[in-house]
Amino acid sequence: MQKTIERIAGDSEGTIYEFPVFRFDGTDGTAASAYLQAALHAGELPGVVAIDALMPMLAKAEAEGRIRGAITVVPWANPIGRAQYHFGEHQGRFHLGTRTNFNRAFPLLAAPDLKLLPDTSLGGADQRLKSRLLELSLGRDVVLDLHCDDEGLVYLYIHTSLWPAMADCAAAMGADAVVLWSEDSTGTFEGASIMPYQNVPANVSRFDRRAVTTVEYRGMLDVDSALAASDAKGLYRLLATRGVLQDPSVPKAGDFTGAVVPLENIDMMPSPKAGAILYDVKPGDRVAKGDRLATIVHAPGEPGGRTEVFAPQSGFILTRRSRRIIRAGEDLLKLAGDRKSGDARSGTLED
Ligand SMILES: [Zn+2]
Numbered sequence: 197m198q199k200t201i202e203r204i205a206g207d208s209e210g211t212i213y214e215f216p217v218f219r220f221d222g223t224d225g226t227a228a229s230a231y232l233q234a235a236l237h238a239g240e241l242p243g244v245v246a247i248d249a250l251m252p253m254l255a256k257a258e259a260e261g262r263i264r265g266a267i268t269v270v271p272w273a274n275p276i277g278r279a280q281y282h283f284g285e286h287q288g289r290f291h292l293g294t295r296t297n298f299n300r301a302f303p304l305l306a307a308p309d310l311k312l313l314p315d316t317s318l319g320g321a322d323q324r325l326k327s328r329l330l331e332l333s334l335g336r337d338v339v340l341d342l343h344c345d346d347e348g349l350v351y352l353y354i355h356t357s358l359w360p361a362m363a364d365c366a367a368a369m370g371a372d373a374v375v376l377w378s379e380d381s382t383g384t385f386e387g388a389s390i391m392p393y394q395n396v397p398a399n400v401s402r403f404d405r406r407a408v409t410t411v412e413y414r415g416m417l418d419v420d421s422a423l424a425a426s427d428a429k430g431l432y433r434l435l436a437t438r439g440v441l442q443d444p445s446v447p448k449a450g451d452f453t454g455a456v457v458p459l460e461n462i463d464m465m466p467s468p469k470a471g472a473i474l475y476d477v478k479p480g481d482r483v484a485k486g487d488r489l490a491t492i493v494h495a496p497g498e499p500g501g502r503t504e505v506f507a508p509q510s511g512f513i514l515t516r517r518s519r520r521i522i523r524a525g526e527d528l529l530k531l532a533g534d535r536k537s538g539d540a541r542s543g544t545l546e547d
Contacts, residue, residue, distance in 0.1 A: 197218055197219065197220050197254070197255060197258060198218070198219050199216055199217070199218050200216070200217050200219070201214050201215070201216055201217075202214065202215050202216070202217055202328060202332075204275065204276070204321055204324050204325050204328060205321065205324060206321050207293065207320060207321050211321075213275040213276050213279075213321060213325070214275055215270065215272055215273065215274075215275045216270075216271070216272075217268060217269070217270050217332065218251070218268070218269040218270075218271075219266065219267070219268050219269075220254055220258050220263050220266065220267040220268075220269075221263070221266055222263055222264050222265040222266045222267070222440070223261060223263065223264055224264040224265065227264035227265035227439050227440065228264075228265045228337040228338060228405050228438045228439050228440050229265040229266040229267070229335075229336045229337050229338070229440065230265060230266075230267045230268070230336055230337065230338035230339075230340070230435055230438070230440045231267075231268045231269075231270075231332065231333040231336035231338070231339045231340070232247060232250075232267070232268070232269050232270070232340045232342065232431065233269075233270040233271075233273040233329065233333070233340070233341055233342065233385075234246070234247050234270070234271055234272065234273060234342040235271070235272045235273055235274055235277075235278070235288070235342075236273045236274050236277075236298055236299055236329070236341060236343065236385060237274070237277065237288050237289045237298055237299060237343055237547075238272070238274040238275075238276075238277030238278040238280070238286075238288030238289075238298070239277070239286050239287075239288030239289070239416065240288065240342075240343050240344045240413075240416065241344070241416075241419045242342070242344045242413035242414060242418050242419055242423065242424070242427065243342025243343065243344070243411065243413055243427075244271055244272055244342075245419055245420075245421070245423075245424035246342065246413065246423075246424050246427035246428050246431060247269060247271040247342070247428070247431075248271065248424065248428075249421075249424045249425050249427070249428035250269075250428040250431050250432060251269070251271075253428060253429075253432050254267065254269075254432075254441070257441045257442075257443065262441050262442040262443060263440070263441045263442075264439060264440060264441060264442055265337070265439065265440040265441075266336075267435070267440060267441075268332060268333070268336065270329070270332065273329055274288065274298055274325065275325075276291060276298075276321055276322055276325060277289070277291070277298050280292050291320075291322040293320065293321075293322070294320060294322060296322060298322065298326075299341075299343075299384050299385055299547055300382045300383050300384060301322075301323070301326065301382070301383045302326045302329075302330055302383040302384065302385050302387070302388035303326070303327060303330060303383070303388060304380075304381075304383050304387065304388055304391050304392075305330075305334075305388070305391070305392040306392065306395065307392050307395070307396050307400075308334055308335060308392040308393060308396065308400065309392075310331055310334060313327055313330065313331060314327065326385075326388075329385065330385070330388050330389070333389060334389070334392070337402065337405050337406055337407065337438070337440075338365075338406075338407045338408075338434070338435070338438055338440060339386075339389045339407070339408045339409075340407075340409060340411055340431070340434075341385045341386055341389075341409070341410045341411065342411045342413060343410055343411060343412050343413070343547055344412055344413045344414055344415055344416055344418065345412050345414070345415055345416075345514075345515040345530075346415055346416060346515060346516065346517045346518040346519075347414070347415035347416075347417075347478070347479055347515060347516050347517070347518050348412055348414055348415050348479045348514060348515035348516070348530075349372035349373055349412075349414065349479045349480055349514055349515070350369070350370065350371045350372050350373075350411075350412065350413055350414055351371055351372055351373040351374065351375055351412045351454075351514060352365075352366055352369070352371050352373075352374050352375070352409045352410065352411055352412070353374075353375050353377055353386055353409060353410040353412070353547065354366075354374050354375070354376055354377075354408075354409050355376075355377060355378065355386070355390045355408065356376050356377070356378045357390070357393075357394065357403060358390070358403060358406060358407065358408060358409075359374070359376055359456070360452075361403060361404065362374075362407050362409065363451070363452040364437050364438075364449040364452075365407050365409065365434050365437065365438070365449075366452045366454060367449040367450055367451060367452040367453070368430060368433040368434040368436075368437045368449045369411070369427075369430035369431065369433070369434055370426075370430050371411075371452075371454050372454050372455070372480070373454050373455040373456070373457060373514060373532065374452070374454060374455070374456050374457070375457050375458075375459055375462065375514075375532070376456065376457070376458050376459060377459040378459070384410070384547060385410070386408055386409065386410045386547075389408045390406075390408045393406065405438065407434075407438060410547050412515075412547070413427060414479075415479075415515075415518055416518050417518065432446070433446050433449070437449045455512065455532060457514075457532040457533075458536075460536045460537060461511070461532060461533040461534070461535060461536055461537055462514070462530050462531070462532055462533065462537060463507075463508055463509065463511070463530070463531040463533050463537045463538075463539055464527040464529075464530060464537075464539055465489065465505060465508075465527055465528040465529050465530070465531055466524075466525050466526065466527055466528070467492055467505070467522045467523070467524055467525065467526055467527070467528050468492065468503050468505065468524060469492045469494035469503045469524055470492075470494060470522060470523045470524045471492045471493045471494035471495075471503075471521075471522065472492070472493045472496075472520055472521060472522075473490050473491075473492060473517065473520045473521075473522055473528065474490060474491040474492075474493060475489070475490045475516060475529075476488050476489055476490055476491070477489050477490070477513045477516070477529070478513060478516065479513050479514060479515055479516060480512065480513060481512065481513045482510075482511075482512045483507045483510060483511060483512065483513065483531070484507065484510045485507055485508065485509050485510050486506050486507060487506065487507045488504050488505070488506055488507075489505045489506060489507055489513075489528065489529060489531070490504075490505045490528055490529070491503070491504050491505070492504075492505065492522065505528060507531060508531075508533075508537075508538060509531075509533045509534060509535055509537070510533070510534050511531050511532045511533035511534050512531075512532050513529055513530070513531060513532075514529075514530040514531070514532045515529060515530040516528065516529040516530075517529070
């Protein structure tokens with residue numbers, strides 16, 4: 197395994213950002229290769245600690261000659277966001293300089309060709325970082341971008357072109373749910389990792405062995421050693437299932453038994469009022485149409501000071517907010533509906 201340090205020039209003289217990259221050489225040039233990154237949203241740490249638990253497993257596999265395809269690991273992919281604090285609060289989701297989401301505005305290439313990457317010398321540090329992360333990952337067969345939600349289940353975003361071919365991956369990781377999406381014009385890392393393969397010959401796209409997903413490892417506070425160990429095992433099983441590494445003790449992936457939800461079925465549930473949220477439901481709960489999801493206390497102690505929010509359709513709760521203060525129009529939770537949502541925003545990849 198080799199460790200190298202990536203350097204991203206800052207936007208002024210004297211500022212430079214660094215992050216480590218770990219590479220394992222494979223023994224078989226024809227085997228599937230892999231790229232894993234965590235904390236692109238720099239405060240989302242379940243994936244960081246999962247990688248921390250995975251690395252000794254990879255080191256052991258390497259020592260025993262069982263790593264077949266090349267593996268690149270970027271445990272903390274966003275040194276810019278990692279360093280952003282605003283009035284004492286960490287801000288890892290948006291670049292403070294541009295207000296751009298760190299998981300948007302990745303270059304969307306027409307083909308998996310690094311020569312198509314834009315010149316980012318004048319583009320800003322966050323654009324340079326995005327371009328470099330795409331460069332590190334493009335061409336890898338398995339590309340995993342590890343995130344988490346506010347509070348949530350373990351779920352994967354997967355492009356429809358890779359489903360159901362990636363059901364083995366979802367099963368290996370023990371995901372609770374898979375959310376299928378088909379269009380991304382915003383340039384998420386996942387979109388930038390899969391869109392270049394949509395209009396190229398089949399011997400380049402290789403959808404039979406390609407696996408690209410945004411992994412949502414529950415919530416921001418679900419950072420602990422037991423979950424990290426079990427998530428690392430899930431990542432390891434996925435790498436074994438896809439032949440990136442060899443381990444006879446890993447059983448063949450069974451059928452995926454979690455929920456499969458088209459993105460169009462997600463109801464985002466905007467809050468009608470600003471106030472304090474009293475939730476009636478938590479991630480994983482099944483709800484029927486008309487069930488109360490939450491009460492917003494917007495005028496405490498006053499008649500009419502509470503507003504209730506009800507399920508627009510049946511389904512299950514995928515995520516909810518970790519903080520209990522909300523503004524009108526902000527999303528209360530994600531309801532994975534049994535049917536297409538009436539909310540026009542529900543078709544966008546929302547991470
Ligand atoms: Zn995220």
